[in-house]
Amino acid sequence: DTAVSQTPKYLVTQMGNDKSIKCEQNLGHDTMYWYKQDSKKFLKIMFSYNNKELIINETVPNRFSPKSPDKAHLNLHINSLELGDSAVYFCASSQGLRKETQYFGPGTRLLVL
Amino acid sequence: EDKVVQSPLSLVVHEGDTVTLNCSYEVTNFRSLLWYKQEKKAPTFLFMLTSSGIEKKSGRLSSILDKKELFSILNITATQTGDSAVYLCAVEAQSGGSNYKLTFGKGTLLTVNP
Numbered sequence: 001d002t003a004v005s006q007t008p009k010y011l012v013t014q015m016g017n018d019k020s021i022k023c024e025q026n027l028g029h030d031t032m033y034w035y036k037q038d039s040k041k042f043l044k045i046m047f048s049y050n051n052k053e054l055i056i057n058e059t060v061p062n063r064f065s066p067k068s069p070d071k072a073h074l075n076l077h078i079n080s081l082e083l084g085d086s087a088v089y090f091c092a093s094s095q096g097l098r099k100e101t102q103y104f105g106p107g108t109r110l111l112v113l
Numbered sequence: 114e115d116k117v118v119q120s121p122l123s124l125v126v127h128e129g130d131t132v133t134l135n136c137s138y139e140v141t142n143f144r145s146l147l148w149y150k151q152e153k154k155a156p157t158f159l160f161m162l163t164s165s166g167i168e169k170k171s172g173r174l175s176s177i178l179d180k181k182e183l184f185s186i187l188n189i190t191a192t193q194t195g196d197s198a199v200y201l202c203a204v205e206a207q208s209g210g211s212n213y214k215l216t217f218g219k220g221t222l223l224t225v226n227p
Binding site for chain 2: 040041042043044045055056090092097099100102104105106107
């Protein structure tokens with residue numbers, strides 16, 4: 001059984017488009033995250049949601065917006081895509097802020113042309 | 114600005130060797146230090162360290178934190194080819210109220226040759 005799943009796995013799109021990446025976890029966790037890993041493998045946290053409340057929002061452009069319809073889902077919407085948005089986006093979840101319970105999804109590789 | 118620096122950036126060893134990976138940090142309102150292993154895809158959690166001098170151990174891996182000197186080390190003994198991965202260090206810091214910041218280092222690429 002998949003603990004944290006993301007769709008799509010790969011996403012190729014043109015500059016200027018709007019796209020969404022979906023994330024679902026079936027672990028019963030109450031905290032979910034989005035991370036971005038660039039081409040140099042540098043990992044950076046973007047957002048963290050706990051009980052549907054945003055508890056961390058690093059300095060990401062406001063073109064990126066997380067949407068959490070319920071505790072099991074945290075989707076990432078990206079408007080007006082730019083070349084620099086090309087990266088692998090990882091979703092993760094944990095119980096509270098306990099990182100020892102954190103599981104990552106398989107990642108979504110986004111390529112903006 | 115919070116900083117996390119890992120060294121070396123890459124390391125090649127032979128099976129059976131022991132390796133030590135380093136992570137130093139400069140953050141305000143330190144909360145915890147985390148180690149992750151990233152193979153081809155998503156990172157997996159290894160350790161979370163909050164107190165100085167207490168070694169965390171999991172099989173051949175162990176880690177310790179020095180909050181006075183602001184660094185941590187990750188040791189891997191009797192390395193195996195399956196240990197080949199990028200090892201990421203991250204530091205959590207409180208940033209007001211219930212918010213926190215998480216800063217990652219650039220990782221150490223470990224290659225274990227048979």
